[in-house]
Amino acid sequence: xxxxxxxxxxxxxxxxxxxxxxxxxxxxxxxxxxxxxxxxxxxxxxxxxxxxxxxxxxxxxxxxxxxxxxxxxxxxxxxxxxxxxxxxxxxxxxxxxxxxxxxxxxxxxxxxxxxxxxxxxxxxxxxxxxxxxxxxxxxxxxxxxxxxxxxxxxxxxxxxxxxxxxxxxxxxxxxxxxxxxxxxxxxxxxxxxxxxxxxxxxxxxxxxxxxxxxxxxxxxxxxxxxxxxxxxxxxxxxxxxxxxxxxxxxxxxxxxxxxxxxxxxxxxxxxxxxxxxxxxxxxxxxxxxxxxxxxxxxxxxxxxxxxxxxxxxxxxxxxxxxxxxxxxxxxxxxxxxxxxxxxxxxxxxxxxxxxxxxxxxxxxxxxxxxxxxxxxxxxxxx
Amino acid sequence: xxxxxxxxxxxxxxxxxxxxxxxxxxxxxxxxxxxxxxxxxxxxxxxxxxxxxxxxxxxxxxxxxxxxxxxxxxxxxxxxxxxxxxxxxxxxxxxxxxxxxxxxxxxxxxxxxxxxxxxxxxxxxxxxxxxxxxxxxxxxxxxxxxxxxxxxxxxxxxxxxxxxxxxxxxxxxxxxxxxxxxxxxxxxxxxxxxxxxxxxxxxxxxxxxxxxxxxxxxxxxxxxxxxxxxxxxxxxxxxxxxxxxxxxxxxxxxxxxxxxxxxxxxxxxxxxxxxxxxxxxxxxxxxxxxxxxxxxxxxxxxxxxxxxxxxxxxxxxxxxxxxxxxxxxxxxxxxxxxxxxxxxxxxxxxxxxxxxxxxxxxxxxxxxxxxxxxxxxxxxxxxxxxxxxxx
Numbered sequence: 001x002x003x004x005x006x007x008x009x010x011x012x013x014x015x016x017x018x019x020x021x022x023x024x025x026x027x028x029x030x031x032x033x034x035x036x037x038x039x040x041x042x043x044x045x046x047x048x049x050x051x052x053x054x055x056x057x058x059x060x061x062x063x064x065x066x067x068x069x070x071x072x073x074x075x076x077x078x079x080x081x082x083x084x085x086x087x088x089x090x091x092x093x094x095x096x097x098x099x100x101x102x103x104x105x106x107x108x109x110x111x112x113x114x115x116x117x118x119x120x121x122x123x124x125x126x127x128x129x130x131x132x133x134x135x136x137x138x139x140x141x142x143x144x145x146x147x148x149x150x151x152x153x154x155x156x157x158x159x160x161x162x163x164x165x166x167x168x169x170x171x172x173x174x175x176x177x178x179x180x181x182x183x184x185x186x187x188x189x190x191x192x193x194x195x196x197x198x199x200x201x202x203x204x205x206x207x208x209x210x211x212x213x214x215x216x217x218x219x220x221x222x223x224x225x226x227x228x229x230x231x232x233x234x235x236x237x238x239x240x241x242x243x244x245x246x247x248x249x250x251x252x253x254x255x256x257x258x259x260x261x262x263x264x265x266x267x268x269x270x271x272x273x274x275x276x277x278x279x280x281x282x283x284x285x286x287x288x289x290x291x292x293x294x295x296x297x298x299x300x301x302x303x304x305x306x307x308x309x310x311x312x313x314x315x316x317x318x319x320x321x322x323x324x325x326x327x328x329x330x331x332x333x334x335x336x337x338x339x340x341x342x343x344x345x346x347x348x349x350x351x352x353x354x355x356x357x358x359x360x361x362x363x364x365x366x367x368x369x370x371x372x373x374x375x376x377x378x379x380x381x382x
Numbered sequence: 383x384x385x386x387x388x389x390x391x392x393x394x395x396x397x398x399x400x401x402x403x404x405x406x407x408x409x410x411x412x413x414x415x416x417x418x419x420x421x422x423x424x425x426x427x428x429x430x431x432x433x434x435x436x437x438x439x440x441x442x443x444x445x446x447x448x449x450x451x452x453x454x455x456x457x458x459x460x461x462x463x464x465x466x467x468x469x470x471x472x473x474x475x476x477x478x479x480x481x482x483x484x485x486x487x488x489x490x491x492x493x494x495x496x497x498x499x500x501x502x503x504x505x506x507x508x509x510x511x512x513x514x515x516x517x518x519x520x521x522x523x524x525x526x527x528x529x530x531x532x533x534x535x536x537x538x539x540x541x542x543x544x545x546x547x548x549x550x551x552x553x554x555x556x557x558x559x560x561x562x563x564x565x566x567x568x569x570x571x572x573x574x575x576x577x578x579x580x581x582x583x584x585x586x587x588x589x590x591x592x593x594x595x596x597x598x599x600x601x602x603x604x605x606x607x608x609x610x611x612x613x614x615x616x617x618x619x620x621x622x623x624x625x626x627x628x629x630x631x632x633x634x635x636x637x638x639x640x641x642x643x644x645x646x647x648x649x650x651x652x653x654x655x656x657x658x659x660x661x662x663x664x665x666x667x668x669x670x671x672x673x674x675x676x677x678x679x680x681x682x683x684x685x686x687x688x689x690x691x692x693x694x695x696x697x698x699x700x701x702x703x704x705x706x707x708x709x710x711x712x713x714x715x716x717x718x719x720x721x722x723x724x725x726x727x728x729x730x731x732x733x734x735x736x737x738x739x740x741x742x743x744x745x746x747x748x749x750x751x752x753x754x755x756x757x758x759x760x761x762x763x764x765x766x767x768x769x770x771x772x773x
Contacts, residue, residue, distance in 0.1 A: 059514075242451050
């Protein structure tokens with residue numbers, strides 16, 4: 001990139017199962033805190049880029065009421081109906097265009113407002129009414145089919161996936177904002193209720209309430225501020241086919257393509273060496289393993305062995321999800337933006353108890369759509 | 383802008399109450415293929431896709447963009463979906479243009495669609511845009527909110543139901559020249575005034591229909607423009623402004639919509655819109671909304687809108703034709719509607735308007751509005767200014 005974009009402010013809610021606050025208050029808190037963190041006023045914000053889903057928020061046009069508390073009142077605002085990472089990508093494009101020197105990026109979900117299995121039903125509604133929807137496919141069952149294909153193609157075991165849960169939940173304990181802050185044992189994961197083979201209850205993330213906000217600025221703007229920031233040196237996003245039968249579900253091809261765009265932009269040739277920490281969208285424990293491969297951290301089919309080697313644990317060569325990941329906190333739409341926020345904190349050395357020492361380069365990843373249809377990746381540097 | 387964006391092609395489907403002959407991806411495919419043909423491009427030439435669709439509850443499918451991505455040619459490409467209610471199409475165009483002006487993409491497709499025909503009662507869905515605790519219970523919907531806004535604006539701007547009827551007659555007449563328009567019928571002022579009251583002062587023929595349909599617009603970087611089409615439409619200005627729309631808390635009449643347009647004017651170097659703009663594709667689903675725009679977009683002095691309507695200012699052959707396509711009043715596929723305004727403005731600049739072409743268009747304005755109406759505007763407001771030459 002000719003110009004770089006900087007992340008100069010980061011804020012997150014405390015993720016919880018059921019926030020007592022109204023959705024607009026959750027959003028306002030994160031946005032206001034991000035400005036405070038960036039030491040900016042709302043008048044300094046030239047554009048606002050949001051990510052939210054109508055059907056998750058339970059509104060027809062959610063941003064009509066949620067954009068103003070996110071800081072968009074009388075601002076140039078665009079909302080994407082994608083994972084939060086995609087809003088950050090659009091925010092970057094807006095800054096790189098030269099039309100704006102700042103963009104406030106905000107994403108949220110209040111899953112507690114969705115009763116019981118409503119979100120699974122919403123996921124089922126993502127499938128077309130003719131061919132897929134009658135098969136009771138939803139976020140869990142579609143991921144289960146994907147996990148089965150991955151297991152059989154590459155000989156991955158349920159135990160290897162369960163170890164991802166153990167690892168991320170240990171990390172979650174150290175993150176004071178995480179929703180689930182308790183360790184689980186391998187035995188507990190393996191014996192947790194079967195949901196949809198091979199997925200058991202603990203292989204899946206919780207549903208959480210919360211919001212995340214970032215302040216992005218142009219290179220010039222950040223340099224004038226002279227405060228610590230994380231530089232976005234590369235980013236990319238790619239969409240795969242919708243039809244699950246038209247792709248090999250064991251391969252996250254759109255993630256490979258997206259990360260290659262980001263690596264190329266950032267000049268990264270050897271990801272497992274060049275990247276010091278990664279925050280990736282673990283929609284299930286199996287997906288974290290698949291993502292290791294698609295991101296080029298290890299060769300194809302070696303995701304399980306890579307995990308077994310301890311490389312992705314805290315203290316390993318390439319710690320993955322030191323914040324506890326989505327398996328510890330899952331405010332649905334905001335998850336990808338949280339990954340970016342956590343990666344930025346790692347680069348700035350502000351991740352607190354879950355800080356990985358000596359981080360120079362970090363990777364963040366978010367997923368939109370079912371079966372990881374669309375993927376967005378960021379590379380951050382000091 | 384780091385570098386300029388131009389529009390090199392547009393494609394639209396026929397708009398209708400129910401397009402049962404086509405599924406959602408079919409509509410997207412139809413609009414996308416027509417835009418590719420118009421720009422003489424192949425799907426492999428498209429670097430990224432931006433998709434627009436408004437509330438999913440109108441269509442009954444969650445994140446329908448994911449289903450339609452393949453039909454938009456977005457397989458293995460950067461793809462994102464935008465939703466800003468009725469302004470979605472405008473925001474989609476802006477997002478696609480930013481893809482190009484960022485310097486990272488050369489050719490970007492903006493495509494938007496809605497199948498309002500899938501919902502038995504769109505206004506019941508649109509009641510759900512309001513605050514679930516404070517406002518939803520008041521039977522508010524878009525028509526009721528616009529009616530309240532209109533009765534206030536009649537006072538502020540000084541126009542009558544008769545003037546609104548003139549706008550409606552003009553737009554319906556224009557739609558007869560547009561092969562894609564949903565409503566194609568000639569109506570008289572008397573027809574409008576005698577049509578059933580929907581919510582006073584709005585009568586049936588003051589209101590837009592609900593349509594199925596899709597629209598696609600291809601943006602390219604300026605350096606590619608000359609090699610692709612003889613006359614591209616230059617994006618000379620673009621902006622969006624989001625307002626708060628808690629009923630009772632909105633600002634002065636129509637100034638929010640004007641903010642987006644005036645910001646875009648500034649980018650495009652326009653300070654005398656009446657002299658510098660030859661055609662406007664205005665987002666006005668109701669006749670009263672267009673009246674207000676005459677003043678707020680700087681085409682007349684305060685309280686002159688009635689005089690402008692009487693003089694035929696916005697008619698074909700008038701001083702500055704407004705919505706030669708027939709506009710939103712004659713076709714309203716909600717998520718696509720504001721992109722249709724951009725497409726129609728580009729068509730005018732590129733001289734491809736056929737029977738609806740305004741002669742000698744150098745600069746055209748396309749507006750978008752969405753969410754609940756504040757007085758004279760919406761929660762979301764967009765503007766794009768297109769020119770025959772770069773400004």
